[in-house]
Amino acid sequence: MKHKINNHFINAAPFGYGIFKYVADNALKLVNCNDKFSKALGLSEHDKGLTLNKHTSQNLFQSLCLDAMQHLIESHLTNFNTVKFGYHLNLQLQTINDDVFIFVLLIADPEQIDTPHNNAEVIVHTNNEMFFVSNQQGEILFSNKTARDILGYTSTELNAMHFYDLFPKHLQKEAMQTCIQNAQPEIKVCSLPILKKNGKLLAIDTHIWLGHWDGNEYVFSLTKNLFAESEISLKLRKIFNLTPIPMAIVSIEDGLISQINSAFMDVFGFVEAEVVGQSINTLHIFEEATTFEHIKHELHKKESLSNFTLFLRNKNQALVPSSLTAEPIDLQNKKFVMTFLLDLADDTHQKEKHTNDNRLQDLLLELAGRYINIPLSDMDREINASLKLIGQFVKVDRVYVFRYDFEAQTTTNTHEWCRDLVSPQIDSLQNVPIKNIPNWVGTHIQGKSLIIKDVLALDPKTETIRQSLESQGIKSLVTIPMMYEGACIGFVGFDSVFNLRSYTENEINLLKFYAQILVNLHLRKNHEKQLLKAKTDAIKANQDKNLFIAKISHEMRNPLNGAWGFIDLLNQNVQDGKAKEYVKHTMESLKDAIQISNDLLDIARIESNRFVFKYEAVNVHHLLSETLKQHTPALSEHQIRVEKDIDKLMYQVMSDEGRLKQILNNLLMNAINHAQAQTITLGCKVENENNYFVQLLFYVQDDG
Structure with missing residues (x-):
């Protein structure tokens, strides 16, 4: 080659610099390079004649260079830039004496790169993203420290796994196809989530491409943890921007x-x-x-x-x-x-700014506190009061709230505050057809704020809202949509009537804050309406039930009482012993049915608050004796002995004798029928007394 490369120039280059000559069959031979470039390639002084092809590239940087140079040649380009793994490669193609040379400039700090191992561990271990190398069967051959730290696996555990094992079971087949079988030299992105060792799902984007490593084709995967980015965005960005x-x-x-x-x-x-x-x-x-x-x-x-x-x-x-x-x-x-x-x-400016910030914080706290426990009946009054607070703080001409009704295709001004000398517009802005303001509504539906710094700058041919705004005397405005679960339910806004105005970030954020308060109020109002309806429905259902019970009980008592009268006559006149026994059982069944009817009527009276106690003088000793007499036949039949345990004092108290007897009868019948006891004790003792009242304890005790 007649052309000579200036070695002094190459070694003096501030970045990695290398020159390759195209040989044949896409093979490229290293002609010369400086120390920085040689270090990135992993070469010693004796390796400067390196030839790169898909079978010989020995580390990640060699593979990156080869892929980039092949792309330059195959695409018939004269220059090409690419960025991967923190390396920025600038390639230039020149033909000298019929030979094709590629000049490669490595824009990176080679002092941060130790002598690379063949598997490029040093490069990928310092990456903040998870990096994997897999064979074409999906077996993981290499993972970086970031991957192990985030997923919780050891290097040994990952090397015993397939790459698709990192995905949930129901996604593993898709992951195998997307991430392994369909891998190409061009980078593709897979957005399937993966599982950490502790079973938690991790939202990721995986960049996948087919490349060369140690002379063989492998699948490279660079995985970005989207959750971490979301965490920073959610927790910090709002605080920062506000x-x-x-x-x-x-x-x-x-x-x-x-x-x-x-x-x-x-x-x-x-x-x-x-x-x-x-x-x-x-x-x-x-x-x-x-x-x-x-x-x-x-x-x-x-x-x-x-x-x-x-x-x-x-x-x-x-x-x-x-x-x-x-x-x-x-x-x-x-x-x-x-x-x-x-x-x-500027200390003066800072003090003023600090004062305004404190006033803003106080206002935000006051706005949030106003709506914590207010009843629905006071909500409109509180909204109007809040609009006044906001308007006076921002020194704006008009503050307002609108609601969208997309079923009726209208929007309505529900609340408004105006400063002195500003005309209210609320009465003329009821049920406004939204078809007349498509751009306005479309912006809100997308969840975007609408800011108009100069109404007169709007094109009257395309912006149909201009005429309406001019008629209201508006010069500048800002509106913030009220969004709930992706749907727009209305908007809040500021109007400037007397002068053109650009609203500050803090003023817009204040309006956004209040818009969210109104969304929460809307949800609370709907929720309380639903609760009130459910309560009303439940009360109505209970009233209907009590009415039904009372009616059924009343209707049942008339025929039952009639039947009881005839059976009683029959009992007095029948002489045959067997027949008399049948009549006796019939009377007992009728008696139970009448009692059930009475109980149902009592329940209906209790639940409708119509149950009345009849207070009269009751002799306790007499009450217990009479109660026992009623159960003498049943006690004899079951061979049960009864003992009375009554205080010696003969108390006469004011109570409902019928209800007391009813309770004691139920307790005795339960003991007789279910306890299987040989002895039953019916007792009454004094629990507490003073000059005004006595508290008695009635009890039925058995040994069953």
């Missing part, structure tokens, strides 16, 4: 910024993409390079850091005097520090 103080989450280990909030971007002038994933030291945010190490040291000693005064650089490299407060937190099995930053450049 907090007016600049906040950031930084990895303690390497200083990488994981999250920043809107206030951070506003104060320091960065956008999220410029900061997230970057190192604190790379961005030169701290005035002193050693500041972050000092913060780590202080956190190690105190576990928290408060009001640490320092200078921070904004995007324009201007120094901003700040106060930093930091708390360590654990996320995704990694140590992070959550920082709160106060801009001290």
